Amino acid sequence: MSVYPIIMTQSRFTHREHLKYPFEERGLQFGDGIYEVIRIYHGTYYLFEEHVDRLFRSADAIKLKLPFNKEELKKLLLELLSRNEMKTDGKLYLQATRGSAPRDHIFPGEDVLPNIYAYVQDLPRNxxxxxxxxxxxxxxxxxxxxxxxxxxxxxxxxxxxxxxxxxxxxxxxxxxxxxxxxxxxxxxxxxxxxxxxxxxxxxxxxxxxxxxxxxxxxxxxxxxxxxxxxxxxxxxxxxxxxxxxxxxxxxxxxxxxxxxxxxxxxxxxxxxxxxxxxxxxxxxxxxxxxxxx
Structure with a gap:
């Protein structure tokens, strides 16, 4: 079952290949995903281990297989801070969904990879x-x-x-x-x-x-x-x-x-x-x- 090529977005019509976001994304269509927010102080994560552990517990709870282990994820998140040269107080947002696939309540096949992203932003203490x-x-x-x-x-x-x-x-x-x-x-x-x-x-x-x-x-x-x-x-x-x-x-x-x-x-x-x-x-x-x- 393929989706027809012309998509309505806002009040316009466009070809599905020109959309700026994946419209068949399980996070968007089902909320089929998890997330974490980690506090950052002076460019360092606070309660880093606890947040990573919880992310994996959430993934296990919804039967979402992440493409890395805890140590690999921690290295990636530390590199994210380094690449952004972040030195201030802020936060990290990380999200993982079951991926992009034709809309169906049943999980997609194993060939569909999770969609994962993380970003950091400044957040002064209140x-x-x-x-x-x-x-x-x-x-x-x-x-x-x-x-x-x-x-x-x-x-x-x-x-x-x-x-x-x-x-x-x-x-x-x-x-x-x-x-x-x-x-x-x-x-x-x-x-x-x-x-x-x-x-x-x-x-x-x-x-x-x-x-x-x-x-x-x-x-x-x-x-x-x-x-x-x-x-x-x-x-x-x-x-x-x-x-x-x-x-x-x-x-x-x-x-x-x-x-x-x-x-x-x-x-x-x-x-x-x-x-x-x-x-x-x-x-x-x-x-x-x-x-x-």
Missing amino acids: LDSLTNGVKTITQRDVRWENCYIKSLNLLPNVLAKQEAKENSCYEAILHKDGTVTECSSSNVYLVKDGKIFTHPAKNNILHGCVRMAVERFAKKHNIPFIEQAFQVSDMSSADEIFLTSSTSEILPIIQVDNTVVNDGKPGDITRQLQTAYEKDAKIHQTIQAESRE
Whole structure:
């Protein structure tokens, strides 16, 4: 079954060979792919191993065979930084799809190779939000049950994030029947009586790389890290609330809907974790710099 040659694109018609993008691409047509976002500080990756490991876990989960092993991918991503002569704070975006093939729900044959690309761009730290905290709203979690896979199917996340923006908020905290899962693009935590609570790392949330680092920091500083889901109603009496992601780092939440958290001030445990994060990022920078010498 071959596709007829004339394609409509926007309001024009053109030959399919002249299109600037592969129209029969499984990432575009099915969201059949995965991605990673890795934070960069001063031209070095942060939590590099954790992100590469997660990419391969996501690939295994959707039965996508990548054309390289972990060590080969790491070499490629390090070379990408080198070729761009990147020395600033930024991020890497990497995407892998099942490739370009005639549209069919069934996987294409083994002769179809994955489409893979990665790029880096500048991304300064959001120092104002890190210092003063952010406002959030709550939204019903309508996503699928396999959010541990970092897949391209992000429309519910996009809609929740847009709703937050339209309400002058930074993030949307998602919940299922009142049980908080995570945010539209970050993990979320509640602090009460000196203890950190967060949803267990099950299939219905993303196992965040910064989340893993926070658990490590908490253990080092003897702060109880409890994988126990909390309720939307619990946030009204929280001592602190914060969120984490590769681009947001460890970000204080000072308001949820109309409820102000801790008099609108970031809490002590959040500050302690932020300090640990910054020290850890500097250690990673030193290790990568020494490995390149």
